Amino acid sequence: MVMFVIVTIRSLFWILSSISTFMIATYAFGTPKWLLGRKLTTLSQNNRTIEYQDSLGLFNRCKYGKWLTGVSTWEWETRCYISATSFGMISSPYWKVSVLALGVATFFLAVASIFGVVSTCKQLIRRKSLMNIAGIFQAFAGILLIVVIVFFPLGWDSQQVHKQCYEKDDKPFKFKLGFCVIGEAYLCAIGATFAAFFCSLFSFVADKAVFSDRVQDEILEGKQLICVF
Secondary structure, X not given: OOOOEEEEHHHHHHHHHHHHHHHHHHHHHHOOOOEEOOOEEEEOOOOOEEEEOOEEOOOEEEEEEEEEOXXXXXXXXXXXXXXXXXXXXXXXXXXXXXXXXXXXXXXXXHXXXXXXXXOOOOOEEOOEEHHHHHHHHHHHHHHHHHHHHHHXXXXXXXXXHHHHHOOOOOOOOOOOOOOOEEOHHHHHHHHHHHHHHXXXXXXXXXXXXXXXXXXXXXXXXXXXXXXXX
């Protein structure tokens, strides 16, 4: 069986865009910067002014505090850690849905990226274009990311958000953040949503380029490494 390596400017652009979208979604999933607290200042033991900003993620957080660094040594510093060590400990049922949706969406984007790289060497599987299959995965990922974008603000009345974004006696509400602001992770989720749908649509453009007449002519000439720009 003869294997052809086919790269066109459109297919290469789609592959790189797919990988970038996957990386953005992965960052959004893992970072605790979904909500950012107030910027505060404090004095260190050396009388130096330290500015810090606590942050909160779907299942993790970053917090400035006094941490044990040795057997009996304590230091004031910012540390990031997983605050929900089990799925049931996630503070809001809406955030549980967001974690599941974002996790599955990231998996779909990973599969699409792998299919994109493989499609340079193997264009068809059971007479179906790998690029088109990858585009379908990206469309489903985009739908799941919409779920994340909608459900995340619904969890802003949870106990975790109350501690992070409100005074002790204030009552939290959905779609209100108190003195917190939206962090870069939520913006990355929005960006990944648009990018996933764009990649899904562009996969058909890239697929058409791979099976263009110019590529077929080079195959008939006996070439196995085909680059069309």
